[in-house]
Amino acid sequence: MKKVRVVHIFVFAILLVFVYYSYAGNMPKWFLFDEKSALNEWQEKIFKNKVLYSVEEGLKDGYLSAKSEQACSGLFYRIGFDPKTLPMISWQWKVVKFPEKKGPVASEKNGWIEKDDYAARVYVIFPSLNFRRTRSIEYIWDEHLPEGTVMTSPYFKNIKLIVVESGAGNMDQWVLEKRNIYEDYKRAFGKAPSSNVGAIALMTDTDNTLSTAEALYKDIKVGYKDE
């Protein structure tokens, strides 16, 4: 009887290891946007009007173009990995046009929801069974906020925005970003993530400022160790 129990536990453990490795085996996930069909694996989620997302195939490599006209929609990709063991995310982005904000954003004050538009942002989402406990960090490129700023979204306390690129100095240039999700989460929320990364998303939005913005994204790599 004891032998049977040990065999059951052993088989279950092997199954768990198999599931874990087949799950983690797809990492890192690399999005090159080098062909039109690249968008097929992304879902478009619309908040207010549609942002025009399209893949532009270049001579060497492709990129994702996002043009927003008083709109807010994002591209969403479900994924699953442990941010502690595979903490890195990197991408390249280029801002062609910033949303028109009137003056700098008062990051700690209420009432700045109307300025919560960014030329480019990359989401890392940590879902929870209870949707009210879902957390996310958003890497943003803002024209006014200083680089390194970490702030809470005006929409919800579980959304933290991290300014990773600031100002128009690098406008119209491809800029490479490389972030440690695990460390950024700890910095933003004050503790380590309790769940896996469940999704990433991209967004260029101008619904609050009622303006236009344009940004390009390419070469997104997520879920790997920093070597």
Add this chain to the structure above:
Amino acid sequence: MNKKNKRSKNFANKLHREIFLLVVAAAIIPAGIATISLYYLIFGVTAEQIAIPEAIAYNIIPASQKVSSILLYAAPLSISIILLLTYKISHRIIGPFDRIVEELDDHIKGKGTGRIIIRKGDKFQPLVERINRLLKGSVK
């Protein structure tokens, strides 16, 4: 109500407690499951579909908070009403039942008064009337 019929405990006997628990469980457990399922179906699944955190925060969270606050007031109130009604109605069933048994026991022993007295609103009125008629006949 005479002294004999006065209850000293919340539950008259084991049967009373069982009826009470059965009715309460039958009312509250399915309602709880239905509420949790609907809450998950409406808000959880919608949030999963919306996906963008700001959109969830803007559309779903305020609605779920409103529903939660309504539930916070409505659930204790409705549960209290269910408990109170169950308690009262089960007493109306168990009270006469006990008195019928006691009186019949006394009657068997030859000490019976020949009449079962039940409260106004108690269940089993027609049954008690007929038993009283029978007892009256047998005393004669």
